[in-house]
Amino acid sequence: MQIKVFLNEDEMPRQWYNLAADLPTPLPPPLGPDGKPVNPEMLAPVFPMNLIEQEVSQERWIDIPEEVLQLLYRWRPSPLHRAYALEKYLGTPAKIYFKNESVSPPGSHKPNTAVPQAWYNKQFGTKKLTTETGAGQWGSALSFAGALVGLEVKVYMVRISFDQKPFRKIMMETWGGKCVPSPSPYTEAGRKILEEMPDTPGSLGIAISEAIEEAVSDPSGKTKYALGSVLNHVMLHQTIIGLETKKQLEKIGENKVDVVIGCAGGGSNFAGLSFPFMYDKINGADIDIIPVEPASCPTMTRAPYKYDFGDVAKMTPMLPMHTLGHGFIPPPIHAGGLRYHGMAPLVSGAIKDGLATPRALHQLECYEAAVTFARTEGIIVAPETSHAVAAAIQEAKKAKEEGKEKVILFNLSGHGLMDLSGYEKYFAGELHDYALPEEELEKYQQEIADLPSVESVK
């Protein structure tokens, strides 16, 4: 039995796939504070123009520069695995495949975009990148990318994570990145918040504001900001995952996939695996495509598709997305990652167009699935990834009930070796399920009630 499918470097795809070119309903544009569409020049203080061009591109295929390919070869192409042991354990007639993104040096799919973003910035003349990080996956990946291309990296890490996960900081420092707790004394936004709330645990919203402020306030223009999810060019870079997977499936003669699954916080790993399959779906293929989120942060399954800001301080443009409201604070009981309030516009648009059918799962089911997976397939997945594993198990059980030999594919977006505290709490019985109460949902929605609807712009 063949367990894994490798590709050689010369078999790796040479172009990224841009779903924006094929989405049946064209994406509504980002809006400025005045409610008018943002033009590319307005983003120039924050991002380099070569990435802004990708952000607004309508081209279906975008060439991956040779130098970027060389950098991706450090760990790509990643293996595609057949989960025979899990199939046997479940007694399912389904075939379960997973794409293993945990083999990158930082341990997740995040470098797939961190590396090209760093490279395009370097080409553009950027000297320093700023960013924010919550659990630390993205800050680690960008520090790694900065080391590879030779860029300074400054990471604002949500203070409570910074204090609870000191090793994430060491990891970034080993790659030469600088990691500071947010709110910090280095920005106006940070100082203001520290003055008002000296003991605040921080938030992703505050950290984003600090990172953007540092970038835009460098008078030389040589400091730019980098985001690890949500934006179109991030989704674009991640499509290498799905494009490789299609080649790998072809190599073993697996011509038809029935179900494609990815966990979704901002949407990037889900998009990376699924968008190349959405291309097939748009062209008539019958595929169930399932982004999975936590029931405690039900962005796709219970929140509306409308305009909202990407951060608490409203420094970003407004984006069309499924959103819980930028004031959303994830419940502390939830240990499973995927806590962002919004969903990538391209993923949100795909849901609206019926290309993807989101699902929300409770964390106990996800951790149970992750432990089953560790004890059958041998890989300890990240808390985020456990949502994809749990949905794959649901689908495999359904196939068993129906007696169908379905082909199920999911994205193993990262390993959990740096995030074992969730497993610790799970084993200790300290975790509980929690569905966001309707009144909470309404409270956050009220705060964004005045923001434009998607229909009003089109």
Add this chain to the structure above:
Amino acid sequence: MQIKVFLNEDEMPRQWYNLAADLPTPLPPPLGPDGKPVNPEMLAPVFPMNLIEQEVSQERWIDIPEEVLQLLYRWRPSPLHRAYALEKYLGTPAKIYFKNESVSPPGSHKPNTAVPQAWYNKQFGTKKLTTETGAGQWGSALSFAGALVGLEVKVYMVRISFDQKPFRKIMMETWGGKCVPSPSPYTEAGRKILEEMPDTPGSLGIAISEAIEEAVSDPSGKTKYALGSVLNHVMLHQTIIGLETKKQLEKIGENKVDVVIGCAGGGSNFAGLSFPFMYDKINGADIDIIPVEPASCPTMTRAPYKYDFGDVAKMTPMLPMHTLGHGFIPPPIHAGGLRYHGMAPLVSGAIKDGLATPRALHQLECYEAAVTFARTEGIIVAPETSHAVAAAIQEAKKAKEEGKEKVILFNLSGHGLMDLSGYEKYFAGELHDYALPEEELEKYQQEIADLPSVESVK
């Protein structure tokens, strides 16, 4: 440029290589407490007979069972990388290759023997495996292996590591292993020590005694003990590393390797990469083969080759090996791993026969090399592995001085994501170099002065 060389699963070697068949000076036998050679039956309470047969085998090639291959496919064959970025940084004419063992789910080379050991035990009828672990790499690997083949695993973890590294325990538990701090109340040896020294930090020697005691005192005989290094069958299983590497080098037309490097604590990852190249050396090839150890634990470079016990409590047979003395306590200032007092008999014999030339390095040079490696090649290596990286850099600099286009190969035995505290101390300037003082060396040697010399047995 090709960065990595993959092998497909059907290209993986089908046999392990046993250096014992080719060592110019045959290995002296293990001795019992009476000073007489131990026969296989005497090991039967501790190990299953199928592994004992491998331990004493003189066959050059030993078949890897098909079911073991299937289990190894979960992460093998591992990639061979060309370190172009490091070469460029060093400005060396040398080509540097490394075998990347960090891609296994537990993150090191240890599963290469944990999995076959678990499988052979399962075949033999064993229900439960006991073992000890220091930093946690081996306990994690055996827990992983136990999950894959369906065996209970109990790990005695040195108490100070258990307390300082709670996540290693969670990792083992996620795979279904049970991890307890040693000394523990579960064994006579543990209870005795707890009574005498309730606050002891524990030691590998104590943990070994506890693990062996639990195995041999199971009246059903269904509990066996597993060791992660030192023994012949462990070295045997690890040769998959070097055998794969030779195929990978052949694939890219790299016909001659000049230098082969591995770090060495008990010797298993060094043996795994180098033994297949020693086969070539025995048959006339000109290769420098370098096992690297810390200057603070200079087993190979400063300690004699003689008989000694594997543990403090003298529960193991006496083995012929380079040994600092079983009473050796590693200096607390040393953060770099590789703290075992002895060296595998096969590695010790290879050194005696001039097949390998050991080198001792200081930890600051090793951490500096590891940081250079992280910032060029992108992989954060384990503290143990940093010794191999540092020696590879030394050799690459030497090649530069000599103007020679040498081919240097080293084993990247594991990643450091679970062991970042050493990096933290290095960045904080808290680490210092420390060479074991002569009087310390003599003190421990005095304790084993009465044990037999290797010559006395032959």
